[in-house]
Amino acid sequence: MVSLMSDQENLFWISNRMGFGLSPSEMELHQDQNFSEFVGKRIDPEKHGLKIPAEPFENAEDFIPADKDASDFKKQERAASLELFDLWLDEMRDTSDPVLEWMTFFWHDHFAVSAREIKSLRAFVRHLRLLRTHARGSYPTMLREVTIDPAMLIFLDGYKNTAKKPNENYGRELLELYSLGIGNYSEDDVMAASRALTGWRVTENGVEFKPRQHDDTPQILLGNSNVHDLDTVMEAVVNHEALPGFISKKLSDAVLGTEIPDAVINEFAAVFANNDLELIPLIEAIVDAGLSMNKRVPIIRHPVSWLLNAEKVTGVKLDVIERANMLSQMNMLPGRPPNVGGFPKTDHYLSASSTAARFSSAGIIVSKTPRESVALQAAKSANWGDLANICGRTNGFNQPTIESLQDLWESSPSSSQGGRVCLAIALSSPDFMVI
Amino acid sequence: MSELSRRRFLYLSGGAAATATGVGVWAALLRGESEKGMLVPPSTTLGMTSTTTTTTTTTTAPTPPQNPVVVIVQMDGGNDGLNTLVPLDGLYHAARPTIGLPDSNLISLAGRTDFGLHPALAPLSDFWDKDMLRIVAGSGIPEQGRSHFAATDAWHSGQTDKEETGWIGRWLDATEGSTPNPLRGIALGGGAPILNGKTSISTVINSPSNFRLATPPGTDSESIVLAFLNTASPLASDPALAAAQSAIPNSLDAIGVFDSAKSGVDPDPYAEESFTTLLETAAELINMNLDTRVIVVSIPGFDTHSDQLGRHQNLLEDFVTGVSNFWNRVESNGHADRVLLMSTSEFGRRVAENGSSGTDHGAASVQFLIGSGKGLYGDFDLRNLVNGDLPITVDTRSTYATALDWLGGPTDEILGDSYSRLF
Numbered sequence: 001m002v003s004l005m006s007d008q009e010n011l012f013w014i015s016n017r018m019g020f021g022l023s024p025s026e027m028e029l030h031q032d033q034n035f036s037e038f039v040g041k042r043i044d045p046e047k048h049g050l051k052i053p054a055e056p057f058e059n060a061e062d063f064i065p066a067d068k069d070a071s072d073f074k075k076q077e078r079a080a081s082l083e084l085f086d087l088w089l090d091e092m093r094d095t096s097d098p099v100l101e102w103m104t105f106f107w108h109d110h111f112a113v114s115a116r117e118i119k120s121l122r123a124f125v126r127h128l129r130l131l132r133t134h135a136r137g138s139y140p141t142m143l144r145e146v147t148i149d150p151a152m153l154i155f156l157d158g159y160k161n162t163a164k165k166p167n168e169n170y171g172r173e174l175l176e177l178y179s180l181g182i183g184n185y186s187e188d189d190v191m192a193a194s195r196a197l198t199g200w201r202v203t204e205n206g207v208e209f210k211p212r213q214h215d216d217t218p219q220i221l222l223g224n225s226n227v228h229d230l231d232t233v234m235e236a237v238v239n240h241e242a243l244p245g246f247i248s249k250k251l252s253d254a255v256l257g258t259e260i261p262d263a264v265i266n267e268f269a270a271v272f273a274n275n276d277l278e279l280i281p282l283i284e285a286i287v288d289a290g291l292s293m294n295k296r297v298p299i300i301r302h303p304v305s306w307l308l309n310a311e312k313v314t315g316v317k318l319d320v321i322e323r324a325n326m327l328s329q330m331n332m333l334p335g336r337p338p339n340v341g342g343f344p345k346t347d348h349y350l351s352a353s354s355t356a357a358r359f360s361s362a363g364i365i366v367s368k369t370p371r372e373s374v375a376l377q378a379a380k381s382a383n384w385g386d387l388a389n390i391c392g393r394t395n396g397f398n399q400p401t402i403e404s405l406q407d408l409w410e411s412s413p414s415s416s417q418g419g420r421v422c423l424a425i426a427l428s429s430p431d432f433m434v435i
Numbered sequence: 436m437s438e439l440s441r442r443r444f445l446y447l448s449g450g451a452a453a454t455a456t457g458v459g460v461w462a463a464l465l466r467g468e469s470e471k472g473m474l475v476p477p478s479t480t481l482g483m484t485s486t487t488t489t490t491t492t493t494t495t496a497p498t499p500p501q502n503p504v505v506v507i508v509q510m511d512g513g514n515d516g517l518n519t520l521v522p523l524d525g526l527y528h529a530a531r532p533t534i535g536l537p538d539s540n541l542i543s544l545a546g547r548t549d550f551g552l553h554p555a556l557a558p559l560s561d562f563w564d565k566d567m568l569r570i571v572a573g574s575g576i577p578e579q580g581r582s583h584f585a586a587t588d589a590w591h592s593g594q595t596d597k598e599e600t601g602w603i604g605r606w607l608d609a610t611e612g613s614t615p616n617p618l619r620g621i622a623l624g625g626g627a628p629i630l631n632g633k634t635s636i637s638t639v640i641n642s643p644s645n646f647r648l649a650t651p652p653g654t655d656s657e658s659i660v661l662a663f664l665n666t667a668s669p670l671a672s673d674p675a676l677a678a679a680q681s682a683i684p685n686s687l688d689a690i691g692v693f694d695s696a697k698s699g700v701d702p703d704p705y706a707e708e709s710f711t712t713l714l715e716t717a718a719e720l721i722n723m724n725l726d727t728r729v730i731v732v733s734i735p736g737f738d739t740h741s742d743q744l745g746r747h748q749n750l751l752e753d754f755v756t757g758v759s760n761f762w763n764r765v766e767s768n769g770h771a772d773r774v775l776l777m778s779t780s781e782f783g784r785r786v787a788e789n790g791s792s793g794t795d796h797g798a799a800s801v802q803f804l805i806g807s808g809k810g811l812y813g814d815f816d817l818r819n820l821v822n823g824d825l826p827i828t829v830d831t832r833s834t835y836a837t838a839l840d841w842l843g844g845p846t847d848e849i850l851g852d853s854y855s856r857l858f
Contacts, residue, residue, distance in 0.1 A: 157740050157791055165790010169740040172581070172796070182582050187822065298675040331641040338735070339511070341584055350682035351639035352617075352689040353646045359663055359686075360649035367651040398676060404665035411658055420651060421659050429666045430679035 007035045010291055012392040014039060016301070016435035017255050017290065018283075019098030021309030024374045024390055042099050043136075043287060044280050052100065055132055056091035060084055060125045081121055085334050086320045088128070093308045099283070103135035104128070105304065106254055108334070111146055111178065112342040115335040118154040123202075124335065127151035139247060139277040140238040143178060148230065150202045156340070159202045161194060163215035168194040173340055174237065184242040185222060192219035196233045238277060244269035248282060255286050257299040264289060298434040300346040303330035305435070306358065310427050313390055314369040314376065322364060329357035350433075362428035366420045379426065380419030382409045387423070391432055401429045500773040504721055505838045506714075506761075507603070507629065507731045507777055510754065512738030513583065514780035516800035517815060517825065518747055520572055521551050526817040530786045534743050534794070544570075547811060555751035558759045562805055569804040569857060573813035573828030579782065581796040583738070586781040591628040593832050593850055602835050603729050604632030605849045606842060611635045617685045620729045621720060623713045627731040636681065638689045643716045648690055660687065710734045711757040718764035721774060728842060737780060741791035754778075762805065775841045776805040777834060785823055798824035802834055807841075808858055830854055 005013070011030055015022045022030075030038060041048045063083055065076035092101040108131060115124040127149055134142035146152050147170070153159040156170040171194030175185040199214025200207055214229070221227040224236040237243065248268035252260050268285050275281040290296075301309075307326060311318065318326075327333050331354050337343050348354070369376050378386040384405055388397045397405070405422050412418030426432060518534065521527060521541055528535045541551025544563050550572070552559055562568035579589040593602035600608075607620050611634065620630045620637030630637040640646050650656040667683040710732065717730045734754055739746050758776065765774050783800030798821065813828035820826065836854040839846035847853045 157793075160741055160791035162790060167740060167789050167791045167793070168795050176582050176584075182580070182585050187581065298673055300675050300679060329642065329645045339583070339738075347678060348639075350678055351641060352682070352686040353639065353641045353643075355682045355686035356646060356648055356690055359660075360647070363649055363651045363659075398666070398671055400668060400680075401666045404662045407665070408658060408662040412655075417654060421654050421662075424651065424659065425662045425666065428663060430671075430676055430683070431666075433679040434673075434675045 005291075005296070006394065007031070009394045010035055011038070012394060013290065013296065013435075014042060014287060015098065016305070016309070016392060017299075018042070018102045018287065020092050020102065020305055021312045021392060023312040023315070026312070027390075039287060039291070043283050045097055045100075050097075053091075053095055053097050055129060056087050057084065057125050057128060060087075061122075064121045064125065066122075077121055081115060081124075081335065082320050082324055084121065084125065086323060088334060089304070089308065089323060092304070093311055100132065100135055103279070103283075104132045105334070106251070107131040107135060107142070109254075109337060109342040110250065111152065112337040112340050113151050113155045114337055118151050120151070120154065123149075123151040123154060136279045136283060139272075139279055140234065143238065144230070144234050146178070147174065147197065147234070148200050148207050150207055153200055153202050153207065158197065158200055161198045161200070162213040163195075163198050164213075166191070166194045166198055166215070170194070171197060174233075177340060179237045179246065180240055180242040181246045184240065184246075188220070189222055192221040192227060193233050193237075195219055196221065196227050196229055200230075244273040244277065247277075248272050248286075251282060252286050256290050257297050259297055260289075300350065300433060301435045302343065302346050302349055303327055303332040303354065303358070304334060306330070306349075306433065307361065309392070310362065310365050310432075313392075313427070314365055314423070315373045316365050316369045318365070318368065326357065326361040326364070330354045330361070331357075358433070359424075359428040362424040365427060366424040369420070369423065375426075376419055376423055379405075379409075379423040380415050382406065382415075382418075382422070387426055388431070391426055392435070393431055397426070397429065397431050401426070401431050404429075500841075502724075502726075502773055503841050503843065504727065504770070504774045505603075505729050505777065505842055506717055506721075506774060507729065507779060507838075508714075508754070508758065509627070509629075509731060509733045510737045510750075510778060510780035511733050511735040512780075513586070513782045513784055513796055514737045514750075514800055515739060515743065515747060515794050516572070516574075516780075516783035517786060518743070518794075519553050519556070519751065520570060520801045520815070521553070522572075522815045522817060523549055523551055524817060530817065531788050533792050534788050544811070550811065550815075553747075553751050555748050556755050558755050559803070562762075563809060566809040567805055567807070569808060569810045569812065571802040571804070571812045571829050571834055571857070572815050573799040573825055574802045574831045574834060575782065575799040575827035575829075576831050577827055579798070581782065581798070583781060583796070586796075588628075590779060590781045590831065591631075593835050599631065600633055601627070601629035601631045602839075602849060603629045603731070604635060604637070606839060607635035607637060607729070608632040609845060609849060610843070616726055617688055618720075618725045618727050620731075621689075621717075621727055622731040622733075623716055624710075624733045627733070629731055630729070636685055638685060640689065640716075643713065646690065648687075663687075709757075710753050711760055714757045714761035715764065718761050718768070721765060721770050722768045739784070739793050740789065740795060741793035743788075743793040758805065771806065774806050775838060776803075777838055778803045779831070779834075783825060786817065786820055786825060787823060799827045802831070804834065804837070804857070810857065812857055833857060 008031060012022060041050060046052060064080050065073055067073065070076065092105065095101050113127055115121060118124060130145050130149055134145065156173055157167045158170045161167040161170065168190050172190045174193055175189060176182055195215045195217065196219050199210045201210050216228050218226045218228050221233060221236045222240050227233055227236050245265060249265050252265055252268055268282060271285040272282040304327065330349060332343055375387060375390045378390060384402050385396055405425055408425060409418040409422050412421060518536060521536055523538060536553060538551065540554045542554060542557045542560050543551050544560060559568055576589045579586045591601045603620060615636060617636040617638045622630055622639045623643060624641065627639060648660060650659045664683060664687055667680040670677040670680055713732045717732055720727050720730060736750055765771050779802060780800050783797045784794035785797040789795050816826050816828060832850055833854045834857060836846050836850060837857045839849055840856060
């Protein structure tokens, strides 16, 4: 890896693109390390002997209501879902392994199972655990597990898919969204995959395969004959030449932006294919390409990334409802992608209402920011260079932002109030919305 | 002073507001800078190519009304046209043994013996009787496919090849005045790629009831809002940063309009804005005379792969309740003559039901146009299915052409071809 950027710039780059930003103390902790060693540890901590943090939903079963017949079950489950998503956001913000949490969230967007649609928080937690377990493991393993995951079976009607009455909902999205993309399969393939995946049922504690509801007739799927069950479907799908490119492009778009030339995507795809569709080599290739670019193209961040970075920058602790309100108003609630395609493209979050919600959220954040916050100190003393640095803008804020901050600070009745409102402007500024 | 600037004036009682004298001033201010900053490179082409393959007779458009408005209702997920407008031809029940609607429950349309409406749509027969409802059966875009995303792209762009702009966005581009007004095109309840233009800016409001600016207690709101605005110009050369900048005046302009200072209300983060509420907001916007020309409202949930009967019933009830309520308001405010409401959906569903008492993605669907005249166009031809799908009998772009004529065109330029008009 040869990078023309400073180590500090690179540190922010990887922390923002495959994580949720850096807090001032994390910045201090990491900045004196050898950068390439740091990147290696970030992407593959296990290889470097680091421990993977425990999963954040360890005790979720304790607060997920079990008694479906209870009169206030819905209310209980709503409260539990808020708590669950809050725990998840805490982990994304505080984890020592940001790449793992970022990848888990990436897969949540990719498979796009909605907790609201499946109406089972228990199944949703199990789904998140699955995504986290395989987040940077083997894609074929994850895809196989997801195919027979209770949450997915409910979400895309797989549990209703039987020999007598095939349902193509999952079969279609398996090919279109999870493996190959449009143009690489036919309507016959959709039906073949759906028939071969008949017979899976959701039970109290998991799934079971019901041979009597399964259509074992050999199907032709993507040119492979004798496809008749889960294993043979997976074999046909993961060996298809379009899969490495499709998944590589999706991950590359999220990390590097959508302007990467096809030739570069093809290189990522080759790495992915040559490593048995293991994700770590793919992540390494994408990060390496990003760090080697001599000119970086900024991308717009989504509200979860914005909020968690704002929390890191200020050290604020928000309560469950405040967070949910902010994310809801910015139009991105974890656990609730709007449709099977996942969360919208990030420019959607520049809508009039998301922009207003960002501004209002920044106001709440600064009013709860602790006095000792270094970001607040920098704002109080009108030190815009330091504040920009804390916000991850190593080359400083954009000129209009600096002038706006200075004007606001000068017109404020006290440096203490000026500091808070200027911090709000810094957080809601266009600068902090791009990474 | 226009309503927009009056409200903004109230909001920003300081010096900034005193200079705000027209609609979209902040956006205009930014546009002045954009020549330097190149947020939106001036475009001379609208992505049009001249093709003749599907050309149909050009008709002269009727004279459009003064200040016309088109409201587009997007039934997201793929509405099942066949259970919305039911053909009374005997083949229907064979294809739909479980989820077929009994003939006796259907709502009849005066003068038509070939179709009946879903029972939830009873209020639509009033529109029919008053010569205010046009129905398009078998609407679709050829080659759109069964993927939500490919079909949605085609419906949004009005093109089957990859086209980034939406058909309304291209109309906004072609007709924007010298003072750009981001409120000419508004989407309520979610993003609307249909509004994407190359040069024009439109406004997306996810949730009108939560749409407001809050500032920390004990601080001077005006100066903070002004500081936020000032971060937006001049525009940076980097496109992502410039896009984040230009979102700010757009948002503030729209807030000035919505003026939803519902202080003290702590909205339920998991509450959904109802379709009826969104359309009420649309009726309000029309009443405010902000030069709003197109409003897009989404109603989600039509992807009924399973247990369709009850779900579809609820969806259509929501649809018709919202639309009727909207129309009452538009009428009592005296705007009915200039409003055309049109429903769309990315595709219909398969003719045969699936095994889960639902339907999978299909092709042709149904569209409703409310506000001008009566008619039933196209057909649901169950005798000539194409791969188990209803054949497309009306190119959806004919309905777009009709709506664009309503707006005053230039219709054929925007659609890249001349499609026959419904009226």
